[in-house]
Amino acid sequence: MDELEFRRRLFADPNDTEVIDHAIANPEQQSLVNELQDFDAQLKSALQVDVPVGLADRILEKQHNDEASNVVNIAWYRKYNKPFATAASMVLAVGIYFMSATNSPLQAGEHALEHVYYEVNALERRQEVALQVVNEKLAMFGAQFDRLPGKVTYATFCNFKGQKSLHLIFQSEHGPMTVFIVPAQSNDYKQENGHFSDERFAGVIANGQKADTILVANLGTPVEDYQTEINGALRWL
Amino acid sequence: MTMKKKRYEALVQVYHSELYRFAYWLCHDPTIAEDLVQETFLRAWRSLESLQDDKAAKPWLLTILRRENARRFERKQFDYADVENDTLEDNKSVTLDDEMEQTVIQRQINKLSSEYREPLLLQVVMGCSGEEIADILELNKNTVMTRLYRARNQLKEALTDNHEPIKGASN
Numbered sequence: 494m495d496e497l498e499f500r501r502r503l504f505a506d507p508n509d510t511e512v513i514d515h516a517i518a519n520p521e522q523q524s525l526v527n528e529l530q531d532f533d534a535q536l537k538s539a540l541q542v543d544v545p546v547g548l549a550d551r552i553l554e555k556q557h558n559d560e561a562s563n564v565v566n567i568a569w570y571r572k573y574n575k576p577f578a579t580a581a582s583m584v585l586a587v588g589i590y591f592m593s594a595t596n597s598p599l600q601a602g603e604h605a606l607e608h609v610y611y612e613v614n615a616l617e618r619r620q621e622v623a624l625q626v627v628n629e630k631l632a633m634f635g636a637q638f639d640r641l642p643g644k645v646t647y648a649t650f651c652n653f654k655g656q657k658s659l660h661l662i663f664q665s666e667h668g669p670m671t672v673f674i675v676p677a678q679s680n681d682y683k684q685e686n687g688h689f690s691d692e693r694f695a696g697v698i699a700n701g702q703k704a705d706t707i708l709v710a711n712l713g714t715p716v717e718d719y720q721t722e723i724n725g726a727l728r729w730l
Numbered sequence: 731m732t733m734k735k736k737r738y739e740a741l742v743q744v745y746h747s748e749l750y751r752f753a754y755w756l757c758h759d760p761t762i763a764e765d766l767v768q769e770t771f772l773r774a775w776r777s778l779e780s781l782q783d784d785k786a787a788k789p790w791l792l793t794i795l796r797r798e799n800a801r802r803f804e805r806k807q808f809d810y811a812d813v814e815n816d817t818l819e820d821n822k823s824v825t826l827d828d829e830m831e832q833t834v835i836q837r838q839i840n841k842l843s844s845e846y847r848e849p850l851l852l853q854v855v856m857g858c859s860g861e862e863i864a865d866i867l868e869l870n871k872n873t874v875m876t877r878l879y880r881a882r883n884q885l886k887e888a889l890t891d892n893h894e895p896i897k898g899a900s901n
Contacts, residue, residue, distance in 0.1 A: 505878040506853070506860065532886065536854050538828075539835035542754050544747045545764055552742050552771045559772055 500525075507533045602689025604654055605696055605707045609671050615662055616669040618646040630659055634676050634704060636729045642722045643670070653707075667714035672723060673707040688716075703729045737784070738775055745791055746771070752792070752855045755839075756799050756848075766802070770795040789862045792852065796866065838888045846881035849874050 494502070494515050499522060502512045507529035516522035609616075622645045628637045630648055646669070647662035658675040677700070689696050696709040697716045701724065708720050746767060753763040753770075773794050774781070781790050839847060852858040852866060860878075864871040 501879050502875070504882040505875040507882075529882070532882070533854060535831070535835060536839070536850075536885070539832040540751060540755060540839070540851070540855050542751055542760075544750045545760065548750060548764060548767065549742050549746045551764075552746055552768055553739060555768055555772055556738065556775045559775065 503529050600689070601654065601698055601705075601707065602696060605671075605673060605698075605709050606689065606691055606694055608651065608653065608660070608673070609694060609709045612660070615647045616671070618662065619664075620646060622646060622648045627661065631674070632730075634659065634674065636674070636703065636727055638726050639728055640726050642719060642726065665710070665714070665719065668711045670714065670719060671709040673705075673709075674727070675705045675707065677701065677704050699724060701727075734778055738771075738778060741774065741784075741787055741791070742771055745788060748788075748856050749791060749795060752851055753795060753799070755851050755855065756796075757802070758840075762802070766795055766798050769798050773798070788856065788858065789866050792856065792858070792866050835885075835889065838885055841888070842881055842884060846877050846884065849877045850881040853878060 494512075499512060499515060502509055503516075503526060506512070507526065513526055516526045624638060624641055624645070627641070627645055627648045630650065631637050633650075641663060643663040643665045645661060645663045647660065649660050651658050651660040651673070653660075653673050653675050656675050658673050661672040661674070662669050663672070664670075687698060689698070690712060693712060694709050695712050695714060695716055696707060697720050698705060698707045699720050704727075706720065706723055706727070708716050708723065710716050710719065749770060750763055750767050753766040754760060757763055757766065770791060774791055781787060839850070842850070849863050849867065852863045853860075858866070860871050860874050863869075863878075864874045867874065869877075
């Protein structure tokens with residue numbers, strides 16, 4: 494260790510044991526070590542400001558308050574939210590299983606009636622929908638009407654038992670008549686050909702090659718005639 | 731009491747005085763210094779799990795404290811134009827000569843640029859090693875040692891040139 498390095502290291506850290514050991518043999522260096530150590534003691538003493546009384550207690554108190562404020566009152570059922578959520582979802586799953594297993598699937602006729610009741614206000618419409626508009630929608634299924642059995646007042650895509658279908662309403666001599674055109678590829682009521690009715694409406698289901706047509710009209714309407722007419726007008730492309 | 735609490739209490743007892751002094755010389759205000767130390771320990775409590783080894787507690791706490799201090803400046807830029815006059819600390823139970831001498835030393839330390847002052851405070855007040863200072867200030871150790879050397883060199887020169895009453899400066 495040369496003189497310069499000794500000085501640099503001593504000034505950087507007067508308690509560096511290597512430097513102190515190095516100075517033992519050299520009185521001049523020894524004196525500089527003592528000087529720097531005294532100097533450091535002075536620095537330390539000058540920097541030794543009084544610590545506020547009770548600081549440690551206040552720090553611990555603050556931690557205690559912080560901990561206390563984190564203990565929020567939680568409703569008993571929220572404390573167990575994970576197990577409860579699991580249990581709830583299992584109950585729901587079991588419930589759905591029993592509903593699907595015990596309830597026989599809604600029949601297509603009932604479904605059609607329900608659908609009509611659900612959109613019963615649509616029967617009151619009088620605004621005509623052009624044949625072209627109806628055919629644009631039907632084109633989605635690859636079909637078109639050559640003519641319509643009456644003035645169409647409603648034409649929209651609907652979900653019929655999970656199947657995208659065309660929901661039409663046209664005005665007949667017997668009042669508004671609803672027609673569902675349900676593409677045949679995946680519906681699950683193939684066996685249900687025929688009639689259905691309730692106290693207000695009567696209907697008929699006709700299975701076709703490409704689609705089923707379900708007609709719902711006021712009770713007493715000759716639905717078969719209309720059904721035949723509609724199926725005659727419906728042309729698959 | 732939990733293990734965590736015991737460990738925490740030990741940290742507070744061992745380090746709160748040194749940390750307060752270091753904080754005081756960072757901000758030159760007893761109230762802000764206490765706030766800094768309080769906040770530092772609160773954060774330390776909340777993340778005590780991240781302190782693996784209690785031997786590393788001091789640099790860990792200092793890193794938190796410095797970060798807290800930096801946050802203070804992000805929130806509000808305090809005006810310390812009068813810093814030299816603000817920091818004349820009255821230390822009781824010392825003679826008038828000693829008091830004057832300490833005041834002079836404090837003033838000279840405050841005159842150091844912060845890059846020299848901070849490593850010196852960490853070494854003298856906190857008793858940190860060169861490695862620890864390098865770690866806390868995110869510098870390499872050689873840089874830290876050079877700054878410490880210059881800090882003492884400047885202080886010694888300033889205190890000697892002014893013929894200020896420095897006990898044992900040239901004996």
